[in-house]
Amino acid sequence: MTAVFSHGRLRLYLLKLLDDGPKHGYELIRLLEERFLGLYAPSAGTIYPRLQRLETEGLVTHTAAGGRKVYDITDGGRAELRQRAGELATLESDISASVEDLAALAGEIQTEVRGSVRDLKRELREAARQTRREPPPVRTAGPAVRPAAGESPLLAEFDQRLAAFTVEVGALVRAGRLTDVQLRTAIRVLDGALDGLRRLLR
């Protein structure tokens, strides 16, 4: 997996966040998640070792408050921030760019999913029209299947389920709960399912 932050940049960004005010570890995780619009959130196993390291280097200090460690930047930490101000500015613009890229990718996938669902609905409507034009062949045995009058309730159910699924996927994408690999896999599975349905409807 490619690291979101390259060498030494996470610690720089943590110093920047702490320069805005004292924060505990979990709060820093949430702030990073917000900064990346929910598309990336470092795990606790990433943040706490970094904070410990910064503390042993004297760049941050902590005070225990209510069962949690509240970290604050030291003068040494501020000195490093000043020293690396240029690098921090580059980092900020890099983060903005990558957030835009990730958001665009999520949007594309959402559009793609919506498009596939729209195609399926159109094909289902077309299939329903065909069914109404061409009554089913007379069966020689078994009960006769009577076509539903007007809009088929089954079609409505299809419609409802597909719409619900679109909403579900959209929510997961916005919450950053789906990885790129998962989304691409989902799209492939959806394409396969659509192909299967098309064959069934022919």
Next chain:
DNA sequence: CCACGTGTCTTGCCCGAAAT
């Protein structure tokens, strides 16, 4: 001497699981 390639070591990002 210098440029280049290669191998090894170090550093840092990152995660999941488990404990508190």
Next chain:
DNA sequence: ATTTCGGGCAAGACACGTGG
């Protein structure tokens, strides 16, 4: 919710050998 632990992985740093 918060912290710790153990480990994988990639990039950077460095030393060393080789050929021109």
